Ligand SMILES: Cc1cc2nc3c(=O)[nH]c(=O)nc-3n(C[C@H](O)[C@H](O)[C@H](O)COP(=O)(O)OP(=O)(O)OC[C@H]3O[C@@H](n4cnc5c(N)ncnc54)[C@H](O)[C@@H]3O)c2cc1C
């Protein structure tokens with residue numbers, strides 16, 4: 485599980501101002517990785533020999549290529565750790581722990597709807613690829629700040645998959661103006677109306693996977709619950725060890741009997757069933 489990843493591509497993703505990066509790593513993790521899992525990358529500055537920063541940084545696996553023994557990580561530079569990571573050059577070897585956590589579960593048939601907020605779209609790409617390879621129908625709902633963000637964060641790669649895509653931007657520069665959840669709500673209402681007319685509940689054939697801001701995933705879960713659609717959510721918590729030892733990433737869930745339980749996002753997640761998450765006391 486602890487291994488080295490050879491940097492084979494490390495480049496800016498889209499407009500420089502978005503501070504997004506694409507990092508392709510070659511290593512054994514590519515053979516077992518599943519959509520929804522993540523790796524914990526060591527980001528120590530090699531120019532000064534120190535253990536600072538001590539903690540690895542968790543990044544989702546955005547693409548898995550077992551034939552090339554490669555995984556792709558897409559990340560935004562937000563602080564010191566990702567700034568150090570962004571300096572890694574091709575040919576360098578990074579210490580990588582993973583693949584870690586529990587990924588998304590895929591239905592055997594039916595439609596998979598992906599609901600993404602901002603850079604929450606990154607882990608959903610690997611899921612879309614696995615679902616398409618299994619013959620599922622995939623549909624993406626993706627909301628972002630504006631056109632520049634969506635184009636920088638990989639819109640053309642999604643379009644190349646040839647799937648239906650519903651875009652939302654806050655400023656209306658691309659797709660429908662507003663929140664991605666509004667488009668989901670419209671589509672679910674259409675579907676429920678259609679199902680009633682045809683006296684069959686098509687919602688059972690749909691499953692939803694979502695990743696993005698907590699408020700968005702909570703809203704997605706509530707909409708899906710109201711329509712009888714199964715939803716899986718990918719939670720993001722600050723992590724310490726990333727392997728279940730420090731309890732730094734504990735979240736609150738509710739089990740089928742209605743009892744509150746605690747689980748570790750790094751080991752039991754990051755993917756959970758939406759209905760089991762207690763959103764108001766997440767950590
Ligand atoms: C399971 C998992 C998967 C992730 N996948 C991705 C990914 O695919 N792409 C990506 O860009 N980022 C991803 N992240 C977030 C990424 O780990 C953080 O952005 C990174 O650790 C920040 O490190 P830093 O030292 O640069 O920033 P810091 O200096 O540690 O923090 C900078 C800012 O980012 C916030 N932040 C840091 N870590 C997190 C976190 N885990 N959740 C929410 N906010 C945080 C801090 O509160 C602070 O405001 C993921 C996180 C988790 C837990």
Ligand code: FES
Nearest residue numbers: 724726730731750
């Ligand atoms: S980060 Fe240490 S238990 Fe999850």
